Amino acid sequence: MARAIIAGSGALPQLLLQAGSAHVVAFQGVELQVRDAPVIPARFEQLGGLFEALRAQGVDELCLAGAMTRPQFDPSALDETTIALLPRLMAAIGQGDDGLLRSVIELLEDEGFAVRAAHELRPDLVAEEGGLAGIPTSQHQTDATRARAVLDALGPLDVGQGAVAASGQVLGIETLQGTDAMLDFVAQTRPGSGGVFVKRPKPGQDLRVDMPAIGADTVRLAAKAGLSGIEIAAGSVLLLDRGTVLAEAEAKGVAIWAAP
Amino acid sequence: MARAIIAGSGALPQLLLQAGSAHVVAFQGVELQVRDAPVIPARFEQLGGLFEALRAQGVDELCLAGAMTRPQFDPSALDETTIALLPRLMAAIGQGDDGLLRSVIELLEDEGFAVRAAHELRPDLVAEEGGLAGIPTSQHQTDATRARAVLDALGPLDVGQGAVAASGQVLGIETLQGTDAMLDFVAQTRPGSGGVFVKRPKPGQDLRVDMPAIGADTVRLAAKAGLSGIEIAAGSVLLLDRGTVLAEAEAKGVAIWAAP
Numbered sequence: 001m002a003r004a005i006i007a008g009s010g011a012l013p014q015l016l017l018q019a020g021s022a023h024v025v026a027f028q029g030v031e032l033q034v035r036d037a038p039v040i041p042a043r044f045e046q047l048g049g050l051f052e053a054l055r056a057q058g059v060d061e062l063c064l065a066g067a068m069t070r071p072q073f074d075p076s077a078l079d080e081t082t083i084a085l086l087p088r089l090m091a092a093i094g095q096g097d098d099g100l101l102r103s104v105i106e107l108l109e110d111e112g113f114a115v116r117a118a119h120e121l122r123p124d125l126v127a128e129e130g131g132l133a134g135i136p137t138s139q140h141q142t143d144a145t146r147a148r149a150v151l152d153a154l155g156p157l158d159v160g161q162g163a164v165a166a167s168g169q170v171l172g173i174e175t176l177q178g179t180d181a182m183l184d185f186v187a188q189t190r191p192g193s194g195g196v197f198v199k200r201p202k203p204g205q206d207l208r209v210d211m212p213a214i215g216a217d218t219v220r221l222a223a224k225a226g227l228s229g230i231e232i233a234a235g236s237v238l239l240l241d242r243g244t245v246l247a248e249a250e251a252k253g254v255a256i257w258a259a260p
Numbered sequence: 261m262a263r264a265i266i267a268g269s270g271a272l273p274q275l276l277l278q279a280g281s282a283h284v285v286a287f288q289g290v291e292l293q294v295r296d297a298p299v300i301p302a303r304f305e306q307l308g309g310l311f312e313a314l315r316a317q318g319v320d321e322l323c324l325a326g327a328m329t330r331p332q333f334d335p336s337a338l339d340e341t342t343i344a345l346l347p348r349l350m351a352a353i354g355q356g357d358d359g360l361l362r363s364v365i366e367l368l369e370d371e372g373f374a375v376r377a378a379h380e381l382r383p384d385l386v387a388e389e390g391g392l393a394g395i396p397t398s399q400h401q402t403d404a405t406r407a408r409a410v411l412d413a414l415g416p417l418d419v420g421q422g423a424v425a426a427s428g429q430v431l432g433i434e435t436l437q438g439t440d441a442m443l444d445f446v447a448q449t450r451p452g453s454g455g456v457f458v459k460r461p462k463p464g465q466d467l468r469v470d471m472p473a474i475g476a477d478t479v480r481l482a483a484k485a486g487l488s489g490i491e492i493a494a495g496s497v498l499l500l501d502r503g504t505v506l507a508e509a510e511a512k513g514v515a516i517w518a519a520p
Contacts, residue, residue: 146417153413157406159430170419173433177449185445189437 001060003121004040007032008066011240012118012213016065019121023057025050029071044071048081051111062108063116064101064208101209117207118238125241127258129234133246134255139167140196140229144259146170147198147231155203161212164227166195172225179214183221193226200233213238216248223252234258261320263381264300267292268326271500272378272473276325279381283317285310289331304331308341311371322368323376324361324468361469377467378498385501387518389494393506394515399427400456400489404519406430407458407491415463421472424487426455432485439474443481453486460493473498476508483512494518 004023007013013024014034024037027044040057042050054062078086085107092103105115119126136144147163150170154160162174164186172186183197201212214232222230230249232239237258239245249256264283267273273284274294284297287304300317302310314322338346345367352363365375379386396404407423410430414420422434424446432446443457461472474490474497482490490509492499497518499505509516 149417150414150419153417154410157409157413157430159410159433169436170417171435171437173419173435175431175433176429176451177431181445181449185441185449189441189445191436 002058003061003063003116004054004057004059005034005037006062006064007034008064008068009033010066011215012065012238015125015241016063016118016121023054023059025054025062027068027071030066030068043077045074045077045082046079047085048079051081054113060113061116062113063118063121064105065118102206105206105208115208118211119207119235125238126235127232127237127239127242129258129260132239132256132258133249134229134253136229136231136255136257139194140231140255142168143194143196144198144229144231147196148200148259151198151200152203158202161202161205162197162199164195164197164225166190166192166227171195172197179218180221183218183225183227186227187221187225190226193228195225195227196229196231197222197225197227198231199237201236207236211238212236213240214245215240216244219245219248219252219254219256223254228253229255229257232256232258234260262318263321263323263376264314264317264319265294265297266322266324267294268324268328269293270326271475272325272498275385275501276323276378276381283314283319285314285322287328287331290326290328303337305334305337305342306339307345308339311341314373320373321376322373323378323381324365325378362466365466365468375468378471379467379495385498386495387492387497387499387502389518389520392499392516392518393509394489394513396489396491396515396517399454400491400515402428403454403456404458404489404491407456408460408519411458411460412463418462421462421465422457422459424455424457424485426450426452426487431455432457439478440481443478443485443487446487447481447485450486453488455485455487456489456491457482457485457487458491459497461496467496471498472496473500474505475500476504479505479508479512479514479516483514488513489515489517492516492518494520 004025005013005016006025009031017037024034024039025042026039027042040053092100143165146165150163151160160174162179164172171190172182174182264285265273265276266285269291277297284294284299285302286299287302300313352360403425406425410423411420420434422439424432431450432442434442
């Protein structure tokens with residue numbers, strides 16, 4: 001059978017295509033960064049048409065990858081299948097972005113598609129426990145423990161995929177605005193230098209929906225914020241991609257390691 | 261007997277002087293904003309001299325008020341009493357700012373002085389439960405509940421005197437850099453508008469050390485961040501001062517209320 005990547009923006013869809021031949025589903029309005037793959041164009045108003053097109057290609061496995069903004073919705077363009085799904089979709093929209101995506105996944109499963117997380121297709125994009133770049137110091141470990149305690153405390157509230165601590169002080173806690181905004185805040189406001197950025201999924205987070213990721217830009221922003229260490233959760237934070245992330249870490253003198 | 265205000269910068273020392281006649285202890289390097297009060301000059305290296313001066317004035321009650329930065333310390337200027345206290349002070353310095361101040365308070369108590377919190381001298385500077393400006397909406401209450409949940413979760417970690425939520429989303433969590441930096445971050449990065457800033461002491465926080473406060477500037481920054489509500493903890497957040505805070509709130513259309 002066959003696989004399709006429902007592609008958002010960013011580098012991840014192309015990296016997943018390297019895991020084996022696959023179709024790419026391109027929703028209207030998404031700026032694709034993929035090449036050399038058969039594209040199935042799609043509209044959110046016409047899910048019935050999309051399901052048919054997927055089945056016609058023998059697709060039974062889907063992977064949602066990359067960032068997607070909430071679409072503009074043209075009610076006059078709805079097909080019959082989508083109209084039938086509307087009550088479910090409308091209820092889901094009220095549950096925030098994660099809730100919406102989880103509902104979309106359930107809906108895809110009900111249609112008979114298996115939905116895979118990115119790291120199931122490319123296990124090499126996540127890290128096993130251990131060092132990745134540089135050598136973390138005991139101060140790094142202390143700061144990482146502090147940042148992790150913050151994330152553990154906030155997890156049940158569905159807040160926080162990232163936090164920054166330095167010399168035992170918490171300098172940044174990720175909110176809706178995301179990692180880059182937080183690292184930028186730390187760069188602009190922090191006293192001193194050194195410290196660690198910890199990135200983990202929230203407890204119970206569906207990794208098929210919104211897998212945490214770091215890229216070379218993350219390393220650059222962390223270095224700009226005066227940080228000298230990045231801890232990611234082993235097995236559940238994507239390195240996009242590993243080569244450029246680790247090269248940037250070596251260049252900036254930032255240690256990176258994966259913790260359980 | 262008599263009272264002395266150990267005065268840092270800001271408006272609070274002057275407001276406390278209005279609670280009744282008192283001496284002002286002015287440590288070297290502090291920019292005082294007080295008038296019409298007898299000043300006792302002091303140096304951190306010469307605590308023995310300070311204690312003598314206080315006793316000579318019959319002072320038995322102290323109140324630490326206003327912001328103080330960590331002093332430069334000239335070892336050659338140490339008096340005998342301070343040298344004897346050094347091991348205690350050095351140990352306290354390792355415990356962070358709050359730990360240091362708590363140790364200073366213990367030390368002052370051991371010297372026979374009673375140490376009072378600002379709101380013990382001026383109960384009118386804190387608010388009783390209820391509305392202070394404008395009328396909070398049910399959305400305000402929902403957002404305040406969300407922000408409060410974040411602060412409750414972080415309290416045991418000694419993090420967070422403030423948080424911002426809007427439309428159920430957490431947009432800012434106060435870290436070492438303080439309230440103004442967080443509100444500025446929210447102003448620069450948030451989507452949409454509306455939402456609530458919640459300010460509370462951390463659970464178990466010694467209000468004689470570091471009482472949370474909001475001023476007219478806080479209201480201005482909250483409004484600039486698109487927020488339309490501020491919730492403070494009843495009885496334990498200072499309004500500096502009430503008149504200017506509430507006038508600014510009315511001017512900016514920001515509701516303020518005190519919650520238990």
